[in-house]
Amino acid sequence: MAEQKATNVHWHEGEVNREDRAHLLGQKGATIWFTGLSGSGKSTVAVALEQALLREGKLAYRLDGDNVRMGLNKNLGFSAEDRTENIRRIGEASKLFADAGILCLNSFISPYIADRDIVRHLHDEGNLAFIEVFVDVSLDEAEKRDPKGLYKKARAGEIKNFTGIDDPYEAPVNPEIHLHTDNMTLDEEVDIIMAALRQRGLLSA
Amino acid sequence: MAEQKATNVHWHEGEVNREDRAHLLGQKGATIWFTGLSGSGKSTVAVALEQALLREGKLAYRLDGDNVRMGLNKNLGFSAEDRTENIRRIGEASKLFADAGILCLNSFISPYIADRDIVRHLHDEGNLAFIEVFVDVSLDEAEKRDPKGLYKKARAGEIKNFTGIDDPYEAPVNPEIHLHTDNMTLDEEVDIIMAALRQRGLLSA
Structure with missing residues (x-):
């Protein structure tokens, strides 16, 4: 036993840390949080960013409604309390990913400033x-696109508490990145984000 | 708008997938789940494994009480219901890590077969x-080690529902890896796990 214990102590001294993972990956972990109205293009730009990162050999992972609402948060509904807990858990999971060295891309409407600030505080x-990315689109434009037909249903009263229609969207006051999507191409949006990540030293160890 | 939409479709066609991440990292994501009594050495072997993986350029990340109970699961207590939800959320988070391409190392007593099987099923x-790793130690040996003085407190009645004392530990019936820690060195334990990961093809893309 004495020998085993000594060995344990030795191992513990050199626990793998965040810096080790950064050097292995050639990048620093971070959370990139896309917020905006339904139809603003949050997921589209997150997907395009993930591809741009991969082309540079950088590891990213996207959290979105598909892989979170069906899994980690499947026991949450849409009450105010559950919506807040939804964002909190996503924020905590994203923080773990960032600590692991990954660029975690989150696209959620996340309409409330208070909820987004909780996640920001966790990371601080x-x-x-x-990195809060405001995917800014006018309600008119989002409703014109209506890729999932949700605005139409909300206007018809078939969906209640729909952000932008009968529930508020609280725009970020001072986001790290503000994308005016009405006047930008997707390539331009991705370039702006890549430049911001590079400038912050996140794309090197 | 027409041009933008066409671009979006193009991007979506090439979403980064699990295989892309595996090729980038030279490994496949997986969950390695260490279960065993308090004092069995779960965390010690997870830490040593993480180091062994790093030496081969492989990315691992450990989930344990420290980074989970204070964050993702901080709103959970120790009722039977909360313990099950604790393991479920850890299992879902670990599944996301595995999907991201990471070898996620989880060390939790996780005493109930049903809870561990839920996590296994999620991954299936x-x-x-x-990969369920049974860190097997006799209760006598664990109590002799008592690194945190918890068994002493449990015997004195200062801690209730302590696994192995007044709460059951349900040993895995057919774990992928069974470590008989009473008769093994830490290096041997790590070697066994590394061999198992290699054999399953997890240490290459």
């Missing part, structure tokens, strides 16, 4: 970068 | 490897 506490 | 559904 952990000394991890939190 | 997602076509992701789940």
Whole structure:
């Protein structure tokens, strides 16, 4: 037993840390948080960014409604309390990903400033970068696109508490990145984000 | 708008997938789940494994009480219901890590077969490897080690529902890896796990 214990101590001294993972990956973990109205193009730009990162050999992972609402948050509904808990859990999971060295791309409407600020604060506490990307679109334009037909249903009263129609969207006051999507191409949007990540030193160890 | 939409479709066609991430990292994501009594050495072997993986250029990340109970699961207590939800959320988070391409190392007592089987099932559904590692130690030996003085407190009645004392530990029936820690060195334990990961093809793309 004495020998085993000594060995344990030795191992513990050299625990793998965040810096080790950064050097292995050639990048620093961070959370990139896309917020905006339904139809603003949050997921589209997140997908395009993930591809641009892969082309540079960078590891990203997207959290979105598909892989979160069916899994980690499947026991949450759409009450105010559950919506807040939904964003909180996503924020905590994203913080773990960022600590692991990954660029975690989150696209959620996340309409409330208070909820997004909770996630920002979690990252500040952990000394991890939190990049809020405001995917800004006019309600008119979002409703014109209506890719999932949700605005039409909301206007018809078939969906209640729909953000932008009968529930508020609180725009970020001072986001790290503000994309005016009415006047930008997708390539331009991706370039702006890539430049911001590079400038913050996140694309190197 | 027409041009923008066409671009979006193009991007979506090439979404980054699990295989892309595996090729980038030179490994396949998986969950390695360490279960065993308090004092069995779960965390010690997980830490040592993480180091061994790093030496081979492989990315791992450990989930444990420290980074989960203070964050993702901080609103959970120790009722039977909360313990099950604790393991479920860890399992879902780990599944996301595995999907992201990471070897996720989880060390939790996780005393109930049903809870561990839920996590296994989640991974099966997602076509992701789940490697259950039974860190087997006799209660006598664990109580002799008592690194945190918890058994002493449990025997004195200061801690209730302590696994192995007044709460059951349900040993895995057919774990992927069974470590008989009473008769093994830490290096041997790590070697066994590394061999198992290699054999399953998890350490290459």
